[in-house]
Amino acid sequence: MSLPLEDLFNDVIAKSMRGLGISDADLAAKSGISANDIADAKNGKADDRVLRKMAPHLQLDGLALVTMAHNEWRPLAVNLPCLEQFNTAYHDMTVNSYLVWDADTKNAVAFDTGADATPMIEFIQAKGLNLSLIFLTHTHGDHIADLARLSADGAVTVFVHDKEPCAGAKTFALGEAEAWESGGLKIEPRSTWGHSKGGITYVVTGLKQPVAIVGDALFASSMGGGMVSYADALATNRKEIFTLPDNTVICPGHGPMTTVGEEKEHNPFYPEFK
Template sequence: MARIPLEDNYDDVINKAQRGLGITDEQLAHRAQITPADLAALKSGTFHEVAARRVAQHLRLHADALCQLGKKSWYPTQPVFRTGFAAFNGKFEDMTVNSYIIWDERTRHAAIFDPGASGDNLLELVSSEKLNLRSIFLTHTHDDHIADLAKVVDATKAEVWASEREPVDFPAAKTFKDGAFFHLGPFAIKTLLTSGHAPGGVTYFITGLSYPLAVVGDSIFAASMGGAPTPALYSEALTNNRRHILTLYADTVLACGHGPLTTVAQERKHNPFLAY
């Protein structure tokens, strides 16, 4: 994948954390001991390190990681897969969204994770590599991740799989229970419930490639995470991310729904929501 921007800036992180904790601007400014004007400037994109560090403390964010975002001083080191993995980044309305494919070099069996905004490049790879697309796994069913699902299914006749917790408006889709396992040639695919951003949000943990791979959808982004609309769901998302993703092997590659690839080790250090 060509280098693409981080999904969130520091002010996006502040806004997501503040909404997730249910803290008003007035409360946050008072607790952080900064003026409402300074908070408004910080949240609108005027970075000020002292104010950011004070706000981070009261939003339970890692201050150093937040300030790295504010200074634009960090970008994740990108792992290189020798074979059997490809990533695609396509435009959906005013944003971009990622989709991924893995395949077995011997059998040519393949699986897609989220067809995304456009399946054209995915289908071109399937054709050029003479792959037999067996399965399409959905991390969740927000529109940007499944916009081209029907086209990909029509072209490949692949099975569609999603969590039984996730609403799926696609008649041919099959669902699985928490903790389900799948196999594709030499690859083992374990499902991990990482709900919060979506009720049936799933991370697919895959072994058998150059690195352990976790396709995380919008559960985690490089230096951020997907938003949650209520404090209860925000807490659920944080808990699941810490319990099911950050406990994976340090060299596990995180294939995020938006933004660049990252790794567990890098997010343990550079993600304001999750660093320790």
């Protein structure tokens, strides 16, 4: 499926300003541009000069921000066998969930439920798969809305980080749960908190490319808001996602799939890779 980017360039600006605690007046003084220019940028006006002046003071990459403002990039379509993305409507937005499976054993593993697990359940039945495990990236409502139905009221084991316990799921602590296996797949949890208290990225190996299901830690050309800690959201992404091989498929909670290599090149929040 072809999904639009989760964030616009002005969403990136707003997330950075909010996370860094920078006001319009602060940014105007540091960048030498007017408060009106800043207000226009926040409202979606794509002025390259303004964006390039703002970017360094927001710890953003100016070229990537300008490229985003002119809609000049989107990630290449991901077509990886035994990986499926499901996108369902939740109030005024959409949310993703994912299924990976081993082609030989037909063992499948789900990540989050989205707003409605019906498409995933129907896909599992149509493909003759056996849902063996469910993993939660975090427990915000849009990601776990249909957990009881997907897990058949607990018949399928669900795992979540112990900093975000929720009904119907077993908790794990990093360090105790090194990895899980299902068929020929291996699932390794990595801490990417900051957007939520116990945000987890699950790295799946055993397919033709490594896969990282990141929840709301990272989006194509953006990232989740640092609702708990903006600094830690940035730092854990750098440590746990951007150290993965460039061909790793990134499966975000919102928007299209992407890769580590593409995000290094195009994500404004990570200027050090440009």
